[in-house]
Amino acid sequence: MATFILNAWYVAAVSEDVSNDEPLGRKVCNFDIAFFRNADGKIQAVEDFCPHRGAPLSLGKVVNGNLVCGYHGLQMAGSGNTHSMPKQRVDKFPCIRSFPVVEKFGFIWIWPGDPQKAAEEKLPNLQWADNPDWAYGGGLFHIQCDYRLMIDNLMDLTHETYVHASSIGQKEIDEVPVQTTVEKGQVVTSRHMENISAPPFWQAALRANNLQDDGPIDRWQICRFDLPSHVMIEVGVAYAGKGGYDAPENTKVGSWVVDFITPETDSSIWYFWGMARNFKVDDPELTKSIRDGQGKIFTEDQEILERQQLNLDKYKDKRILKLDIDAGGVQARRMIERAIKKEAELHLTGDLAQ
Known part of the structure; x- marks a missing residue:
């Protein structure tokens, strides 16, 4: 039997932990997750696994809002779809899992369970924040x-x-x-x-x-x-x-x-x-x-x-x-x-x- 709840918001990081240029790798509820910011600075969270050779995407970098694998340059979008890869067609590349993620109160919150149940109004009300x-x-x-x-x-x-x-x-x-x-x-x-x-x-x-x-x-x-x-x-x-x-x-x-x-x-x-x-x-x-x-x-x-x-x-x-x-x-x-x-x-x- 599981030891923790999945359909819930957990704090995964504080806002300053994730820059515009570098991803953050962090395990939450036994899921390896790579956090990064897209071109608009919005936080993204995907499975920390490159669909090409399985390298951790968190070892790469962020370019134009995409997460670039540090092994062979595959670029991953926040949706979990492969955006591009040097000299390769990527339309049939498998999609990796993306996670609902919210940045609020100076924290980055992750929902490791059913994405359909994730709603921002379920975040705790922090009366002192902001x-x-x-x-x-x-x-x-x-x-x-x-x-x-x-x-x-x-x-x-x-x-x-x-x-x-x-x-x-x-x-x-x-x-x-x-x-x-x-x-x-x-x-x-x-x-x-x-x-x-x-x-x-x-x-x-x-x-x-x-x-x-x-x-x-x-x-x-x-x-x-x-x-x-x-x-x-x-x-x-x-x-x-x-x-x-x-x-x-x-x-x-x-x-x-x-x-x-x-x-x-x-x-x-x-x-x-x-x-x-x-x-x-x-x-x-x-x-x-x-x-x-x-x-x-x-x-x-x-x-x-x-x-x-x-x-x-x-x-x-x-x-x-x-x-x-x-x-x-x-x-x-x-x-x-x-x-x-x-x-x-x-x-x-x-x-x-x-």
């Missing part, structure tokens, strides 16, 4: 683990106490219970901590927002999972006793942690991460500082996840415990399993594109 009142900075990690392990990690932030003790972790995360709900097809886990000290990361954020950083604060973490594998986390702190999450803007600082988890293979992912904020949006140094700090935090996660995957592969007969704190990840996995099962049923009835 909004001058918000600033965003992020990055990409290539991690050797099952994508569901990353979802588990993000839907249960209890690990921050231990993995991120020097930045965002604190004992209160461990002590305050987490609440898990499923609301309109979205899994939500939330934790609200009251009258505690701010950890180093949030002390710096308070200072950046011209707020005092040495007093008691209320802190919140609200994790939202959406299919196929996106997790958006509202995080923040406010002066204690001012209302927490609902405190006046001049007493708090908050942001969105952005997590797009794209399966590469059954045991590796492309992890697009970032933070969107609505304060000091014109301060590039602050954006860089937050991005650097966040990158360090996620580096700590990477080591844990990759070692966890190795252990799970080694000890396949071991039973894994599920505790109350795991409820968010468990519910997310159930949603994924139901979606995969539905796709499999459609496939059996011939309703899913091959």
Whole structure:
């Protein structure tokens, strides 16, 4: 049985990853895909396979909006049809697969499933994207683990106490219970901590927002999972006793942690991460500082996840415990399993594109 959903939009790259002259090769959901821009600069995505000799098209270049194979010069159009080849007639060349692809919010999105089901309105609504009142900075990690392990990690932030003790972790995360709900097809886990000290990361954020950083604060973490594998986390702190999450803007600082988890293979992912904020949006140094700090935090996660995957592969007969704190990840996995099962049923009835 498949391990990931195909009829969905996944982030494959950020816009600046694909220039007008060079293609980008990237594997998504076990499909090798070459991304490039046509003559109008519009993003294209085709199977990374030259129909002449099977060379990866992503090793070539882009000329006049066509993808030129770096082996013998065959030119491929974004439709998957061969455009031309030196001294050859190409009208009977086999067509390769093209994929629905959209460039929006600064990301390149790929739909690896049935092209007939791909629609731009199915993209997630990113309220902070393309909004001058918000600033965003992020990055990409290539991690050797099952994508569901990353979802588990993000839907249960209890690990921050231990993995991120020097930045965002604190004992209160461990002590305050987490609440898990499923609301309109979205899994939500939330934790609200009251009258505690701010950890180093949030002390710096308070200072950046011209707020005092040495007093008691209320802190919140609200994790939202959406299919196929996106997790958006509202995080923040406010002066204690001012209302927490609902405190006046001049007493708090908050942001969105952005997590797009794209399966590469059954045991590796492309992890697009970032933070969107609505304060000091014109301060590039602050954006860089937050991005650097966040990158360090996620580096700590990477080591844990990759070692966890190795252990799970080694000890396949071991039973894994599920505790109350795991409820968010468990519910997310159930949603994924139901979606995969539905796709499999459609496939059996011939309703899913091959």
